[in-house]
Amino acid sequence: MKCGRFLKRLSDYLDRDLDPAICRHIDAHIKSCKPCLAFVNTLKKTVGVLRRQPRAVPSASLRSRLRSRLSGAR
Ligand SMILES: [Zn+2]
Structure with a gap:
């Protein structure tokens, strides 16, 4: 190849979306190139x-911490 x-x-290839036969070709190419x-x-x-990045939506614990901080400031 x-x-x-x-x-x-x-x-x-990185998404593992390829035919296994093609993956083998790619693996062989990587080893020799x-x-x-x-x-x-x-x-x-x-x-x-x-892929390790969290979603942009804040987690439940973060939201409750924000809420308590906001209510405590009043
Ligand atoms: Zn190459």
């Missing part, structure tokens, strides 16, 4: 960080 084709498949391996590792880290 050429790097260009590999990169096109990469986001699908250092620039792509480095790229995948960076991307995986970025994706992991994004």
Whole structure:
């Protein structure tokens, strides 16, 4: 597999949305291609960080803390 084709498949690969056969091709490519391996590792880290971000909605405990702080200030 050429790097260009590999990169096109990469986001699908990270989402585990690909055919297992294609995933095996990509795994084999990563093992034999250092620039792509480095790229995948960076991307995986970025994706992991994004997935750990909490939703923009405040949690219930945060909301009750805010409410008690607001009522205490009155
Ligand atoms: Zn490559």
